[in-house]
Structure formats: structure tokens, C-alpha cells
Amino acid sequence: MDFRSSEQAARTPLPSTARDGLKIVIVGGFGVGKTTMVRSVSEIRPLSTEETMTQAGIGIDDGGSHGKTTTTVAFDFGRISLNEHMVLYLFGAPGQERFWFLWDRLFSxxxxxxxxxxxxxxxxxxxxxxxxxxxxxPFIVARNNFGQPEHTLEQVRQALDLSADVPLIDCDARQRDSSKAVLLTLVNHLFALSSVRETTP
Structure with a gap:
């Protein structure tokens, strides 16, 4: 197979009509599916900083208990066009505590x-x-279902002590449509918050 032609086929050019770009960060604990979500929804080949976990990570990273053999050491990056005008730039943050110092930079x-x-x-x-x-x-919370949920979303809301105005939804980070629905929920939440600010004296 011609590597160059397959590379070109994997790329989706940015629409010439695109005028609004939003930077979105996906955060969460170690192994919850952040890299998977970026990969499933990105319309370009995602930038990934996953590296193979080594013996040096034993006792530091909790990969063995999740069956993980790789881990994100910087961030994941992807892009998705929600419509002809709006583009989301996605940054998946590393979940391990030793990389939390990167988060403040990603939040900028x-x-x-x-x-x-x-x-x-x-x-x-x-x-x-x-x-x-x-x-x-502003943020929303998405429960990534790894199987049949054992708790209701209301129970999850209570356990996380989320306020009523924070959207909480289900998703499957492996599925593009499901991941896209999560991002649309966030964008709608951001627009709703913006509208409230504009109408508040």
C-alpha cells in the first residue's frame, strides 16, 4: 500500500467556510477513555502521545488493574467540524497524577x-x-459506559456532588456518534451559559 496516498485519504481538509474555532479539553482519571474519545471522533489523524508502560511505572501508574499497556504522557489532539462554520479542537489531558502539572497549560x-x-x-x-x-x-460530565450501568445518572450526580446546572450524560467513547453527541452537549451548554450572561443586567 502507498503510505503517502493512505495518509492523504485519512485527512479531512478544514472547510473554507470555517469561521469559529473552539478549544475543548477532555479530562478525567487514568484509563477512562479520553484517548479513545479523541480517536473515535477526530476527522483528522489524531496526534497521540501514548507510550508503552514499563516496569518503571509499577506502583506509580495503575495500568495493570485496567489492562492498559500504554499511557498518554503529554496530550492527545484531534479536530472535528460540527458544521460548515464551527470547528472544535480537542485536547485529551493525561490522567495520571504525575502529569497533572500539564493541565493548567492545556486549560489556557x-x-x-x-x-x-x-x-x-x-x-x-x-x-x-x-x-x-x-x-x-464550564464543563459537562459524560459517563463512559464499559458495560451495563449499575447506577442511575442521578446517583452518579449525587456521588460527584454535581450542581443541577452541570449536564450529565451517557456515552460510549468508542463510538463516533456517541462521542460527537457529548461534544454537541458541551457546545450547547456553552451557548446557553453565554446567552444567560448576555441577558443578565
């Missing part, structure tokens, strides 16, 4: 965030929510 210029959660490890999401609230950044 970001309009909103998706907190991806795994209900089997809800406590891993608390840091993400805390940092976003600290920055005053």
Missing part, C-alpha cells in the same frame, strides 16, 4: 471541558472537577 484558551468518568472509579474524577471549578471553566 479553553472554552469548556468534558469530564469523562468511569463509575467503577468515580473518585478518580474528583480532581478533574475540582480543577475545572477552580478555573471557573
Amino acid at each position: 484558551g479553553t472554552l469548556g471541558a468534558v469530564v469523562l468518568v468511569d463509575t467503577r472509579r468515580l473518585a478518580d474524577s474528583w480532581y478533574s472537577i475540582d480543577r475545572l471549578e477552580h478555573h471557573g471553566m
Whole structure:
């Protein structure tokens, strides 16, 4: 197979009509599916900084318990055009605590965030929510279903102590349509917040 032609076929050019670009960050605990979401929804070949986990990570990264053999060491990057005018630039943040120092840099210029959660490890999401609230950044929460959910979304909301105005939805990060629905929910949330600010005296 001709590598060059396959590369070109994998690229979707940015529409000439694009006029609005939004930077979005996807955060969450280690192994919740952030890299998977960026890969599933991006219309360009994603930039990935996944590296193979080594013996040096034992006791530091919790990969073995999740069956993970690779881990993001900087960030993932992808792009999706929601329509002919709006483009989202997606940044998937690393989930391990030792890379949290990168988050403040990733948050710079970001309009909103998706907190991806795994209900089997809800406590891993608390840091993400805390940092976003600290920055005053709008966000939504998406439960990435790895199987049949054992809890209702309302139970998840209560466990995470989410306010009623934070959207909480289900998704499957492996599915493009599902991941795109998550991003649309965030964009609609951002527009709703913007409209409220514009009408508030």
C-alpha cells in the first residue's frame, strides 16, 4: 500500500467556510477513555502521545488493574467540524497524577471541558472537577459506559456532588456518534451559559 496516498485519504481538509474555532479539553482519571474519545471522533489523524508502560511505572501508574499497556504522557489532539462554520479542537489531558502539572497549560484558551468518568472509579474524577471549578471553566460530565450501568445518572450526580446546572450524560467513547453527541452537549451548554450572561443586567 502507498503510505503517502493512505495518509492523504485519512485527512479531512478544514472547510473554507470555517469561521469559529473552539478549544475543548477532555479530562478525567487514568484509563477512562479520553484517548479513545479523541480517536473515535477526530476527522483528522489524531496526534497521540501514548507510550508503552514499563516496569518503571509499577506502583506509580495503575495500568495493570485496567489492562492498559500504554499511557498518554503529554496530550492527545484531534479536530472535528460540527458544521460548515464551527470547528472544535480537542485536547485529551493525561490522567495520571504525575502529569497533572500539564493541565493548567492545556486549560489556557479553553472554552469548556468534558469530564469523562468511569463509575467503577468515580473518585478518580474528583480532581478533574475540582480543577475545572477552580478555573471557573464550564464543563459537562459524560459517563463512559464499559458495560451495563449499575447506577442511575442521578446517583452518579449525587456521588460527584454535581450542581443541577452541570449536564450529565451517557456515552460510549468508542463510538463516533456517541462521542460527537457529548461534544454537541458541551457546545450547547456553552451557548446557553453565554446567552444567560448576555441577558443578565
